[in-house]
Amino acid sequence: MSPSADVDGERAVVDAAKTGDEAALTELYRLYYPRVYRYILARMGNPYDAEDLTEEVFLRVLDAIERFQWREAPFSAWLFRIAHNAVISQRRKEGARGRSSPLIEALPVDSQGPEEMVENRLAINEIMKAAETLPEAQRRVIGLRFAAGLTVAETARAMGKGEGNVKVIQHKAIAKLREIFVQRPAVYGKRRV
Amino acid sequence: MGRGEFEEIFEECLSALLEGRRSIEESLFLYPAWRGRLEPLLRTAEEIAAGLDEAPPHYVKERGLQRFLESARARRRLRQMLSPWAKEAPWWRWAPTGLAAVAVLGALAIMSATILAEDGQRLSGRASDSVSVKPYSATLVSTAAATSDQTPLERVQERVAVLEDAVRQGGPVEVVVLEDLEEANNELAAELDGPAEIGLIEQVAALSVASRQYELLQELQAQSSGVQARAVEASLAAAEEVLHELGVRPTPAPEATPSPEPTPSPSPTASTTLEPTATPDEGPTSTPPPTPTPAQ
Structure with missing residues (x-):
């Protein structure tokens, strides 16, 4: 369920956070941390990068939240634009250093057993590998819709595109991933639904 | 269709x-x-x-939250420190920019002087002749001497970092560390009380580090006993002295009364135990009353 369902409640929390209210900042952090982490993990493919960058995104939020305006975009779209910029900036740095982000070697997920971890790791690796063949816009839509859990409307605002356009991009991305998956042995992991 | x-x-x-x-x-x-x-x-x-659908490791999330809130607090303290000046003299808001510009100009001047001096030496060729141009050297002291030449503020910052690490890792804090911290605090308090003019940036840094160590020491005080408790108390007193010199009155941290169950999903009423314990005597202090809940 998208946290944006309770828009009025979130608005009150964001407005309080803009004044520096710690309870509100904590709430925003707890609400969005897992989603930002998942988004960055889906884009970077490495849990350690995802941890560092997620932390950096929230520090950037602190720097910018006073200037956040509701009329421009929903908070989630604004936040994921910051996350996207952080990913792009990190990629640029890695490109300059000649380092490519390695796929996940080990996921430090404390609530899983070894078998489930292996199964899950394969699923993510498979998705990451397949997603690398997609154009940037399609990868971004997959990250925002499936990892960050944004709605089509929020995704469209975060990307600065129309909703219709996002639906087309999403359809193409899933169709392309489908093509790739059927050519490979099935190694899908746990099911969410 | x-x-x-x-x-x-x-x-x-x-x-x-x-x-x-x-x-x-x-x-x-x-x-x-x-x-x-x-x-x-x-x-x-x-x-x-x-x-x-991958969950971040719990400890990473909590560690990130602590850093996030500490950063928010530091920003708030800085704002509170600067707000009286900003009201009385609005041009103060440009002070950091001005300082940065002066620093850049200074660096450029030093670089120019160095290049000119080196050029002069090279062009003269015959150094033993009448003209002798010495290149500018920015390092007048050796590295070893520089490290032993720490200011009291730098000493306190270094020791608070050690204390923070020890407290965060839940390990024992040695009495000698606490005594060292106390001594550094005493020196800093003496400097703040002294005739020398302390710059605004140093004051802000001193306030930030003193508030942080005050919080850490209070946290440590609750778990200490015997010799260590006495050392913590002495360090707390020294930290209070520093805060006092900075015109800040520390307020004791509220006692945490854990709620029976953690709040799994955030709600607009959720809050944390983290509340600044040092509030300036003057200036805006519009923070909500703390209602502690255990960290998840």
């Missing part, structure tokens, strides 16, 4: 699937005419969603 219509239907089914409102089978039953195209796409979407 056009392509746009299928995309609308697919998105509707996908949203229902991701939000757990409807299964794939239910969607296929609702749109039997589209079954052939919908099913493979929805199955793929389901696999992608499952693969990317």
